[in-house]
Amino acid sequence: MSRFSQKGWRLLAGLLVTATVTWSVPAPAAPQRIVLVRHGEKGGPWTLCQVGRDRARALATYYLGKDAQKSAFRPGETPKAILAISLHTLETVFPAADSWQMPVVFYAAMPEMVDGRFVLSEARLSQRTREAARDILEKPEWAGQTLLLYWEHDHVARTSDDPEGTEHKSTLYDQLGLGALTDVPRIWPDNTYDYIWFIDFDQKTGKPISFSMMKEEFGAPFEDLPQNDWGQPEGLKPSSGCILP
Template sequence: MGLVAAFAIGLLATLAAGAAAAAPARIILLRHGEKQNAWKLCPVGVQRSQALKAQHLGKGAADSLFRPGETPKAFFAITLHTLELITPAATSWGQPVITYSVLPEGSPADFREQLNVQTRKAAQDLLNDPRWDGSTVVVAWEHDHIAKVVPPAKAGKMPGPVPVTLYDLLGLAKFKDAPANWPDETYDYFWIIDFDPATKAPASFRMEKQVFSGAFAGVPQNDWGAPNGLTPASKCQMPKPKKKADRKAGGTQ
């Protein structure tokens, strides 16, 4: 058995048994902002990063997601897009961003495999590192590695059920309201996962829309799975047309 498969099986067994060594009290999970290319956010995504700091995630935010008097313990990112999105909020708290760094280099397959590896490592650390035990952490991630339905044509070619999304690695399938797929044009939601302090297992899940006002009222706030209304004039990358098999599976490219 390969090392990756062995790790995945071991992590799944831990999740199934509810035997994580440690776990945050809460994970606030969100996707990166709208992107211009593989390396940076478009102007709309940059505005979203500032809106998140001002209204939801920054110190003194108008509609903070944190409990009164609470300080987030850590901010996490995986790609340049997620790092760019979450840095303003983290900086407002005087905190660095902990990165499981993956750069958009090499072939698409190589990039995807690095995302797989780093997502598995991040999940393992979240569920075992005592630094985060009992705290609130913010995780900005790549959407296909938050949740993704694999089209049947691709699923049949995969060597085995090795989990590569936080949906699987954190055991979110137990919640009927947790979507198994994150849509391409949806950038404006938080997933909030609370953990049982005794078992360290996920105890509740909810989705919350990012709602902005004032100077940030123009940042897209579309419903889950609905078009975000952006056009090429925004300088944001447009979603690729879905293939027939992907439409049936609800997957994204």
């Protein structure tokens, strides 16, 4: 074999090794924007209470459904995918998803029987949150798109300043790197249901670059829904049939 041929083969082999290494590292494929809400008020481990069901319909009518009155989407913007994690989020998302005629990508975390009662497993919620965050940042079909998420608030962010028992909890706050933005709340209060989060991502780096949140304000026929400020009491009474914080 000639010297030229040997050099040629060595060069080709080097290119193939480089190509293999480059191929093994996924390029950033972040969405352009995430629109994120919490599920409606709960009536039990499986379903929403009537207030939560009304909030689900109000969200679709006013903010998140197709042709919403005060759409949370920018002009010409539509969700590429709609994600949910639990039965409460699935029930909340249904009116909006139905209006768009879109399926829901369901990262199913179902209630489990523990000590004679049904509860949501923190481990399962954390696992599903990690899976969703990975897909959000890596799925090429979602790159540069807008995603609509309905999530469990304690797996969006923490619900208190007490770190005890949270060291193994996975949240979207951590998984998506939202701590890099100084204005993202680290805590989502238990009795706050009425805010929508907006998170924008840099398309080259896949990192979050801006955050804002908007309070839900409903008119008829949903004007009686709780519309409390962030972190303030909802004011619901036990007679509402909802689980209270």
